[in-house]
Structures are given as C-alpha cells and as structure tokens.
Amino acid sequence: MADYRKMWEDLGMDVENHDLLCSVLPGAIGDVFLSQENRPEAMDYFDMVLADVHGLRPAELVEFKKNGGKVFGTFCTYVPDEIIFAGNGIATGLCAGSQFWVPGGERYLPANTCPLIKAMLGARFDRTCPFYRLADIYIGENTCDGKKKAYEILGTDVQMHIMDLPQMKRPKDIEKWADECHDLLEMVEKETGNKITPEKLAENIKKINAKRAALKRLYDLRKNKNVPISGTDTLLISQIAYYDDPERFTTMVNKLCDELEKRVADGVSVFPAGTKRIMISGTPMAIPNWKMHNLIETSGAAVVCEETCTGTRYFENFVDESGENLDEMVSNIADRYMKINCACFTPNSGRFDDIIRLAKEYDVDAVIDVNLKFCQTYDIEGYLLEDKLKEAGIPVLGIETDYTDSDAQQLKTRIEAFIEVLG
C-alpha cells in the first residue's frame, strides 16, 4: 500500500486515519474471501482490485484528471452512466459500506439515519476515501429522504448536481425522468467541455449494455443446480461494477463466465449437493459490506441471487439501442432506468413481481429480506412484501441490520434456525 501514500497525501486525505482503514482490509479479505474453497481462478482479478481498492483505480483517475478529465461521483443505480461516459467523463460509485465512516457521518446526521448515508458523509468529511476526493462533481438523486437531505450537507463542501427522480411510474413520470436525463447530459457537456454526439451516446449505450450482458451471464450461471460461484464472490463483483473501468470490467466478468461455464459443464459446484438456495432482497450492499453473504454462506446455505442495487437491479433490462438521435436515445435511457423497482416508488408492486419471478428463475428455497437499519422505504415495503411472498408460498426471513458486527452472532443463530426449518 505504501506506494500510494504520496497520492493520498496529494489528494488531501487524512492519511494517518486512512491507514487504520487499510490495516483491517487484508484480514477481512482473508476471512471473507480467501477462506472459501474451490474459488474460480478468474476471481484473481477482482481480488487484486479489492486488495488495492483505494490505490489501483484512484491512480487511474488521477492520471485521467491530469489530462483534464472530469470524474463524476454517483450514489445510485438510477444515474445513467451512459451519459457520463459519452461526454468522456468517468462515473465512479461513491456508496460507502464500512462502519469505519459511520461515526464521522454522525457528526452531521441524526444517529437514526441509515448507515450507508452516514458513511457517505463520514467518507467525505473525514477525507478517508480517495474516490470522494477525486470526484469533481457528485450526482445526487432524490430517491430517499435520507440521501436527499444529506446531499444538502454534502453540498456545503462539494459541487452537487441533483436529479429529481419522480416517485411514481406513470408515462408522464417517465417523461419527467427523461427531462432530468437531458439536464444531466447538458451538465456533463458543460463540465467536461465535450459535445455529446449521437454517435458517442450510441457507442456508450452499447458499452454499458455489454457490461449488463456480462453480469446477466454471470447471474444466469448461478441458476444452475451446480452453483459455480459463491454469492460472496458475486457480491464483490457487483460492488466493483460501480468503480471499475466498464470495458475492462466487462472483459474480466466474461473471462470469469468462460471458466464458470466449464464448471457447469463439468458438474462442479462450490457448494455441496443439497445446499439450500437463498435469494437476498432489499437494500444495497456497498463495498466492503459483505456481512450478510458471509453469515449466510458460513451457515451452510448458498446465496444464488441478490434482488438489490448490488445485484439484479443493477443489470436487468437493457437500454433499447435503436434510438436514432439524442432525444430518442435519452428517452430510451430513461425508459430503462425507470424499470428499476426501488422502494422509493409508489406503488412498487413491480418489485414484488420481480422477487417472485427471480425466486422461480433461481429456484430458491427461501428469501432473506435484508434492510439497512433506518431505511424507511424498504422497511415499510417489507410489510406488503412478506404478505406477497407468503401468498406465493416462498419462505421469507426479514432482517434489519447495520454495518457493525455487534449483531453478527445473533443473526447467525437466526439464519441457521431459518435454514434448518427449510428442511
């Protein structure tokens, strides 16, 4: 890690405090990832990205910025990367998944705010994340109350561009979102100084669709009876999707899929025959939040699908590539993103349909619905969701948790009991 100290200092980071964060990472990687048996070889790339998560990609962004490039920080699956890359900008995820950043956020936010939002503000104001330092402009989106209001506090320290996501999905709401996407396009043009041509946008629609196709290929492989990759490993890949160069990422996921396809053909699984198949639904799991996957997969079950923003919500539905001018393309982009079923929408019955469909597609034995503490939208939606799953005959366990380890033992006991009951 020592190689990057100079870069972190140049980025104005609190390097000493940041060392504390770096020092726990190797142990966590060993415990959560390297301890798994029979991992695919192509996980090497993702392990390497993770091991130097605050070094490798930030160094690339530093180089990019030296040549005048603009970096746009995003917090949500609703922000269309296509538009940012079409302006020769780079989009990078800023969602924060470590308890390390939470106390810093609590200096600005009420304690009863979700840990993801608290970590966002902690990572910024404590200056302990290079991505937060590197992003020139943060793109906020009005999804939940917590983020919407936290963006105002971030806005005292960094340039923000806010997209007003409608909260319903009538045709006029989709039009409104297309209009917000147009505003984003204009902002990206202005900030980068680059014109977004139809050719450039078409090219980047294809590029991001290819990334989605690679992830879909990976997820489809998990539908097999012999599951060729753990949920924990897949989660890491989904997390890295938010940070990595899209083309390289797509290549590396496809390379992994080649290996996994061979595993499937050879009948190789990372889980013993008869292992219960679990789908996780709920709130996003930002890097390095691997808590639930680790608990479930060390309790004798397999996570075979995530109906989350670090899962199917990220890659399902492709942007229609038939748009012939900017307006049509932006409209197609808006259509695609408005198909994501986040609990911030009302009604959000599409999400119930998704979960029931995915449960069948992935042949799951049960759903574990995981909500970050104080996430009101998913928490309240859980009431109707549990009803729908019961109607569909799908066992469900509802869990509320945060980034601390204090509830880990209790959760493990509940998960083990739940899996046992599945018979």
Next chain:
Amino acid sequence: MADYRKMWEDLGMDVENHDLLCSVLPGAIGDVFLSQENRPEAMDYFDMVLADVHGLRPAELVEFKKNGGKVFGTFCTYVPDEIIFAGNGIATGLCAGSQFWVPGGERYLPANTCPLIKAMLGARFDRTCPFYRLADIYIGENTCDGKKKAYEILGTDVQMHIMDLPQMKRPKDIEKWADECHDLLEMVEKETGNKITPEKLAENIKKINAKRAALKRLYDLRKNKNVPISGTDTLLISQIAYYDDPERFTTMVNKLCDELEKRVADGVSVFPAGTKRIMISGTPMAIPNWKMHNLIETSGAAVVCEETCTGTRYFENFVDESGENLDEMVSNIADRYMKINCACFTPNSGRFDDIIRLAKEYDVDAVIDVNLKFCQTYDIEGYLLEDKLKEAGIPVLGIETDYTDSDAQQLKTRIEAFIEVLG
C-alpha cells in the same frame, strides 16, 4: 358524548375501544386549555368543537353523505382544498396526533416510523376515529418516505388518490404540480359527479383565501408586545382549521380577532410583561398533540408563532384570484402551494429565510425547533437550520419528541434551562 354512540356504531367503529380515547379528553382539555388564565371569550366555540371533536363535525359529515356528498380525507397542507370544495366535496384532515393510535400503527409499520404516520394507520385499522370512517377517498401526497409507503398499506383498506409532489422547485416542477392538481380536479369531478366550473373554482379560491386571511389576522395579532392569546389556544385553532367547515371557521376566527384587537387596544396580554417570546419551528402538531406548547407555556414563556404545517405554513401566501379560466386557476393554485417550504424539498433554503423573517416579524427571543421522532427530512434539515439561526444570532433549542409523556419532565427541565439562559 352518549348521543353519538349510535352514529359511531353505524360508522363501523370499535366503540368500546374508542370510549377509552373519549374518556381521557375532558381531563386533557381541563389541564391544557381551561387551566389557562384570562382566555378570550371567543375561544368558547373552539372549546366546544374540541369537546365534541368526534361528534359535532362527524355528524355534519354523516348528514352531508346522506344527500350523496363525498368526503375526501387529506393528510397534508399541500392538498388544495379549493378544488375539493369546488366539486361540492368536503375535505377533512386525517392527521392523527394521539399516542392512543400509535400501538395500532406499529402492527403495520416499523417502530422507528414517526408517530404521526403510525397514528394514521392505527386510527384507520383500529376503527377508532370517525373521520377515518367517513372519508370516502383518502388523498395521499408523496411528501416523505414514511407517508408515501404507509399510503400503500392504507390502500389495502381504503380508496387512495396519490399526488406526486416534486421534490424540487424549478419552474418545471411547479408545472408538474399543476398537472397533479389537474388530476385531482378530474378525480373529484368523477367521484362527486359534479362539474367543476370556473365560477365554482373561483368562488372556492376566494373562500379558502378568506380562511387564510382570518388566520393571518389572528397570527398578526400575536406580533404585538401584549400577546392577546396563548400559543396553546392558537395551536388548537390551527388544528381545527383542518376539520371544520371553512366558512364557519373563518367567521369564528374573525370574531375572535375582533375580541383580540380590543385586547391589544386595551393593552391586555395573557402573559406577564417581559415573558420570553418563543417561535416553534418544525413538524406538524396534529390534534390532540399540544405537548410542546403546554410544556413551553407552563415553563414561563410564550409561544407567539409556529413555523409548522399547523401554523404559518398553512395560511401564508394566498392563491392569486385573477385567473380567468380553469387552467389559469389551477396554475395559480399550484403556484401558491409550491411556496410552502416543507423539508421534503431540496434545497429548502426558503424555509431558513422564512424562519429568520418570522423571528423578526414576531420579535422572538428564541426558536425551539421541534421534530417528531424519526421524521428524517426535518431532522436532517435541522443541522443546516441551526447553523443559519446561529449566523443570524437567534438562539435555538432543538428537540426531538413523540406522542408519549415519558420525556415530558426531561423536556421541561431543558426548556426551563433554555428560557433562563435567554436572560
């Protein structure tokens, strides 16, 4: 109260459970209102409405419905009553301010939801509020995450009409809100079977403006050095504003103001000279939530203004009466409602300006910023608000509370200490 039992039974209420709620009301009225000294005589009307809050007005609504009238339940200052009354409908507030309803709501909602929202669901599902039984259609509005998602659960039991409030205030957002107001108008026409003519809408714009003018007159009187009415009494009036017949209410408020003007002319105050003047800012206080006013005014201070939905946000800004056709009128209505500065908007700097302006207008010594527990928008906004007030040299005390009495003694101690420091 016995006269109304038959009506409550006919409304399908749980009358026995409801008796428990009724039984505590007289004591509360005595403690909070009748114990005050030198109350204006014209408070008699409001005392009467309160004493029979679940009888008098519900009986009128029952009569109205016998003749085919439609009652529309509302939860928010953003829903334009003008449109409902223009369709010969009646709008009635459904916001719930009693702890009595909270446990019922907790059967459907996470415990860490704001008490107002929990009480809403409890009042509906426990069948212990006649207004919830009488409203044919509930009008929800996407203000906060908690209400937005709770409306989905209400929607399993009652017809809902949802208005999608934008979360920003750019010109295009105001247009979007006008479009939502148009949808409301069409829904009211459909449900009532009555055509909303320009004449009818113009008449009701004037009627609701007159109600605002009466409340403004009442509030302006509180700006005097000799405060002619307590904050506790004014809060009750603001709460009744959501339920009462608008014309009668306007008449009774104006009658009260006649008396208060005489008091001002005579130098009569309900508070001793030198009493510290407090403005409350923050979340709405639905009937019968008088907790903070009672605590503050029994601690030796006067509440002279409320920057809340049961205060200035309800009546400030009038609808422009110059509209000549339905489109212009609806547009003017949308303009007026979008001037309300709720913490659900981002940015919401207009609210900081409001509070600082009101602090001057009402010559307050300090602001007490009161947030209902788990109300994320106001709670997070409080961080920037406190900064702005400090910059403006206005002392501020931030309080988070719910509908229980368990924190009353602790709050009283804090309030007394705060008032003492004001010197």
